[in-house]
Amino acid sequence: MSVSDDSYEYKSYRLTPSAxxxxxxxxxxxxxxTRNDVIDxxxxxxxxxxxxxxxSNLISMAKAARRRLINSGVLAESKVHGVWDFKKEDDGKIDDHADEYNDDYINDIDDIDDIDDIDDIDDIESSYSPKNQxxxxxxxxxxxxxxxxxGNDFWPVKIGLTTTNTNSRIISQVGTALPENPVVLFEITCEKAxxxxxxxxxxxxxKGHNCDSVGVEWFNVSIKMLKDIFSFLDINEKKIKFYDNFTDLP
Known part of the structure; x- marks a missing residue:
């Protein structure tokens, strides 16, 4: 690509994960x-x-784009944290259907709330150990x-995954300068997080429970709704913990 491209297809549009x-x-x-170089x-x-x-928060957008690039075969699964390895054999074209699910649940990324630009946010790799998921x-x-x-029994809940520690992962996402602490609702220990x-x-x-106005991976859910889903997925009850507040986590 040249420095100035009059035919740029995303001219007059905001960035999306696909773009x-x-x-x-x-x-x-x-x-x-590095991921930071890609973002910049x-x-x-x-x-x-x-x-x-x-x-939008560019780190969140980059992570969504990274999943799309890996699924389409353009990006290799780098073993070095924070490094994006673009495959040499690729022609620079992305399969439009490579990650339709990803674009479905992140369909309005411009509504993501800004969070601090934290360099050490984990990139989830497919090759991680199954013991700490x-x-x-x-x-x-x-x-x-x-x-x-x-009078509602449901509210916005962020549902994510980590291969380290839930407490640390949440702090890395939201920072520490907020007027109130996040509350951990549940944690599932599993081998295929x-x-x-x-x-x-x-x-x-x-089911239409996306909460795009809050951010990526936020959903309007109730505790009963979550328990029904966990039961449907046949998740061992011993692997599920519900917490009353953030300090309950080790």
Whole structure:
């Protein structure tokens, strides 16, 4: 790609995970680069060529784009944290259907709340050890209070995964300068956290419980709804923990 591209297809549009992935594949073909370099390169190129400056959190967008690039075969599974390895044999084109599920549940990434640019946020690799995998859900008390005031038993819950420690993972996402602490709702210990997480996301997406106005991987759920899903997935009850507050975690 040239520095200035009059035919830039995303001119006058905001970045989405699909657009981010497409631009990254063309800018960094045959290269190994850090995630921060990819984010800076894509964002600068997009703005210089007429793209609208995004209001989204670029780390979250980059992670969604990375999954799309890996699924489409453009990006290799790097063993080095934070390094993106663009395959040399690739022609820079991305299969439009490579990650339809990913685009389905992240269909309005411009609504993601900004979080601090934390360099050490984990990139989930497919080759991690099966012993330390967790699917978790957390929320902010204000969300639950608002729901209760409206007579609802459901509220926005972030559902994610980690291969380290749930407490540390959540802190790395939300930071420590917030007016209230996040509350951990549940934690599942499992050997295939990525599959479990995607399945839960998929079920909630099909049921229309996405909460895009809050952010990526946020869903309007009730405790009963979650328990029904866990039961449907035949998850061992001994592997599921529900917590009352954030300090319950070790």
């Amino acid at each position: 981010f992935a497409d631009v990254a594949a063309k800018l960094f073909k045959n290269q190994k680069v 390169g894509v964002n600068n190129y997009h703005r210089k060529n007429g793209g609208i400056e995004t209001k 967790f699917v978790y859900g957390y929320y902010f008390p204000a969300y639950k209070s608002l729901a209760c005031s409206r 990525s599959l479990v997480e995607k399945t839960i996301h998929g079920i909630l997406t099909i």
